[in-house]
Amino acid sequence: MRRLVLATCAVLLAPEAAIAADPARGAEIYNSRCIACHAPDANRVGPKHRGVVGRAAGSVPGFAYSKALKGAGLTWDEATLDRWLADPEAFLPGQRMNFRVADPADRADLIAYLQTLR
């Protein structure tokens, strides 16, 4: 019984990153919340997203970035995208996106979808 309780607690307390992210759900979130400004293959109000994972921040040709992003000197990966999406201004003060994705599970799914845009 004690083992069962401990095992249950271990599952309940498992880090959220351990839950597999769902790129299909991420696509739904993208098409609902990101699509106003972004597209996979075109610069719009925001830069295009194809290839964003692994790309240097502020490096899409033809897009007018904020100074904050141009000079960020970072590469977009799971960790940096998670911090960016959680609170862009806290991560890179002076940026212009300002749209937050508050739920960690939503961010994980969204990042999983962005990883499919290769």
Added chain:
Amino acid sequence: MSIETTRLITGMNRGETNSILTDRRALLRGAGTFGLSAAAIAVLGGCESMAASKSATAADVDILNVALGLEHEAISAYQLGAQSGLLQDPVLQVAVAFQSHHKGHRDALVATIEKLGGKPVAEQSMSDYATALNAGSLKSQADVLHLAARLEKGAANAYLGVIPTFGDKGLAQVAGRLAADETMHWTALASALGEQLPAKALTFGA
């Protein structure tokens, strides 16, 4: 969509719809050079205290400029739809009415940004918008409506998403009003496309 439905959606009476149709030719010639619209004055009327508020920040101006970019694109998207020849009356009338709402949003945002000491972001060329929105793929009225619905839903979510970020509560309220307009547009477009309304509550802004 019937003309009566169109009037129901847009709140226009017969004279007003005729007026919109009369104005259509002017609209199709491109974005007009008119002064502040009634909508702009109305929004700004609620924001006069905001404009002088110490709580409005440079970050607020940046958010408003992103919003202005969205409005520029929305105006162009409806322009592309109207010029495509794919929209038939009364859907065309609704598109023209929605475009006028976005022009009202644009005027209000430009005036507010300027009042706050910012520089409003300029619109891009129509060809840039056509490329960005993949206008070449639009082959039917339904294609145009799907594009418009996608943009309107995204805009509603974008406005709702930035509300907590504003330093100024008056600006946050304006973002809420803009989101309400976009949601109204999406609802009408989804209805015209015969799509089901969301089964669950709280589907926007999540």
